[in-house]
Amino acid sequence: MGYVDKNLVGGEDVLLRPRYHPVRFLPGALGVFLALPIVVAALVLPQGTASPGTLLAVGGALAALGLLAIVLRATVDSFDEFAVTSLRVVKKTGILTRQVAQVPLDKVQDLHVAASFWGRWLSYGTVEVASAAEDGPIVFPRIRNPEAIRNVVLTRRAAPAGASAAAVPRLPTVEQRLADVERLFKSGSLSEAEYRVKRQELVKAL
DSSP, X not given: OOHHHHTOOTTOOEEEXXXXXXXXXXXXXXXXXXXXXHHHHHHHSXXXXXXXXXXXXXXXXXXXXXXXXXXXXXXHHHTOEEEEESSEEEXXXXXXXXXXXXXXXXXXXXXXXXXXXXXXXXXEEEEEEEOSOXXXXXXXXXXXXXXXXXXXXXXXXXXXXXXXXXXXXXXXXXXXXXXXXXXXXXXXXXXXXXXXXXXHHHHHXX
């Protein structure tokens, strides 16, 4: 169970889970790609024109660095979690430490999607969700189908003005969130360490 699922409150549903685009692996893949012709050259060049051992070493080093870059990128990205729920936009990042940024949907002031030529062609881009918070906008870099985030947020915010509170729920109070964390801990959904960290974060918000 991920961070978002563990911290959903009553009546809150996940509407979208944005994901990184594979283009983030391009630097590592480029190293592996460049290594291939070097290794082939070492195997097919006539003896005496170049040192096969040197070429093989260079090609192997490039391939190893490329594969290492891919593994590191995959490992780091696997700890990041993004979501648009019926109440808020959430971004959780970090491996050894956790950084969480969130904006209630009714506090979103602007939403900007930036995509390069290749981004439009391959369907990826960077999304910035701006609010009145002093920490600045929440940035989702190189996300698959970035327009989906904007469409979900704008659609949710476009609820009729006369809609009931049940149709457009509000974020719970800190006290209510403390009660939810207590319930999740007692049910076993949260470990004791996660419970203590989350409770401390909420107590500071009082």
